[in-house]
Amino acid sequence: MIIKQLSIFLENRPGTLDEALAILKGAGINISALSLADTSEFGLLRLIVDDPDKAKAAIRQAGYTSSVNDVVSIELKQEVGYLSGIIKKISDAGINVEYMYASSSSSSGASMIIKTDNLEKTGSIAG
Secondary structure (H helix, E strand, C coil): CEEEEEEEEEECCCCHHHHHHHHHHHCCCCEEEEEEEECCCEEEEEEEECCHHHHHHHHHHCCCEEEEEEEEEEECCCCCCHHHHHHHHHHHCCCCEEEEEEECCCCCCCEEEEEECCHHHHHHHHC
16 A cells, blocks of 8 residues: 655754654654664654654754655565565566565554555555
């Protein structure tokens, strides 16, 4: 299923993650998944939130650079090799996985958030 993801660019210094999360908390935004990656100069915080547009507006108002983009959420079955099988199908279809991270899921226990170079096809393969 294709869903919206909020990405926030953070300076790589103490306190910026706390500041960004406090802004979202103040705006009443619930976070269901996140990933934080960094370089020596900045961090990239990727989040699945309950209201991406409201979250983006609150973050931008505070002076942070952010964007909302599409990703695919895949419910994972709790069985050995399930994720491997999905990734193999995606790879065999010639689709490049740009990044992915895990999230909890109320139905299966876990889901995978994945960004590829063909989200529509990824969504149909992953079911």
